[in-house]
């Protein structure tokens with residue numbers, strides 16, 4: 163590579179106007195949203211970093227593939243194309259399409275769990291945890307200790323603590339129906355898991371006779387981190403590494419809204435025949451016939467093409483570099499973030515940035531709301547609001563109070579990201595003025611989506 167600049171590996175064929183608002187308009191919009199950015203109208207957001215889920219730009223090849231969609235109810239040609247691509251990457255025997263990742267989770271867990279079971283992972287994502295808890299089971303996080311310290315630099319902060327997993331399986335193994343690992347580890351900062359660690363998890367799971375499943379939403383980003391960080395992996399293609407990752411496990415849940423490069427979709431894939439039969443029966447009840455699973459034929463085409471594009475090296479190099487680019491600017495401005503940066507997002511350590519706001523006054527909400535008011539940038543709290551409510555109804559500080567700036571795939575240019583960095587630095591500069599928030603109403607599960615907030619008095 164003779165040049166240092168890593169450019170977007172695409173040209174733009176179609177554009178969508180961004181809408182600018184005044185500060186007064188944003189104040190009114192946030193108040194009307196109950197001070198929860200999840201309730202804003204998208205049109206009132208200038209740069210939307212709430213999530214990288216389903217918000218990516220599809221390629222012209224994907225848009226072209228939509229026209230190839232076969233809407234046959236049963237046995238659609240698009241399903242067989244989708245199934246072939248998924249099997250090529252994962253190697254699993256059975257592929258079950260679902261309308262998104264959480265549907266795959268619900269179908270898997272409702273099929274195999276019974277009350278009182280424990281499911282270990284590095285860190286469970288919010289929908290994964292909720293789908294486990296709703297079955298009366300426990301989602302247990304076993305990420306390595308380094309993964310819990312935001313400022314500590316480690317190449318694979320998403321790794322599972324193998325000693326802790328061994329102890330869990332030895333002491334409570336009878337209650338563990340399967341072992342999961344999330345790649346990359348979204349709730350732990352989008353951090354990767356090494357092949358070596360995945361092998362370790364596989365060995366332990368199989369030693370105790372437990373199936374091992376990947377939450378594979380960002381398998382391609384994880385594969386690229388392995389290529390660039392794990393000894394001996396640099397000469398392999400991301401696809402070869404991804405294939406090895408999947409080969410170590412017995413199945414996966416997947417949201418195609420992430421590394422499927424699609425706007426909707428997901429799948430559940432596995433080798434076990436009996437679990438598949440149970441899952442397909444439930445699929446028919448709630449999602450649809452096994453060859454479409456709640457998706458249109460054209461969605462299956464877009465996902466199939468997306469799964470091929472996502473492992474291309476120029477794409478992944480650009481993807482990981484453009485996230486690191488934002489991280490570099492924030493680190494330079496002394497904003498505390500999870501380091502090294504994750505693949506799909508930057509996680510600002512709101513607890514460290516706003517030490518005058520206690521966790522139960524939600525420093526993450528304070529920062530996310532200030533970012534919106536300042537610049538029309540929407541981010542997502544991943545902290546005490548998302549994880550602080552225990553199943554028994556009591557509240558405790560989350561492990562961390564983070565604000566995630568998730569980068570949609572192939573959507574924003576470098577100048578958009580320069581603007582975001584400027585906005586974060588502007589808010590950080592007047593951090594002392596930021597105040598805490600309290601919840602005025604919230605549902606019992608996944609409260610962060612719809613909770614309403616009011617400023618803490620004083």
Ligand SMILES: *Cc1c(COP(=O)(O)O)cnc(C)c1O
Pocket residue numbers: 215262263264265287289290344348349377379416417418419420427428
């Ligand atoms: C997004 C996500 C899910 C859930 O997928 P949806 O498509 O949003 O339902 C599960 N696990 C992880 C790690 C995710 O990032």
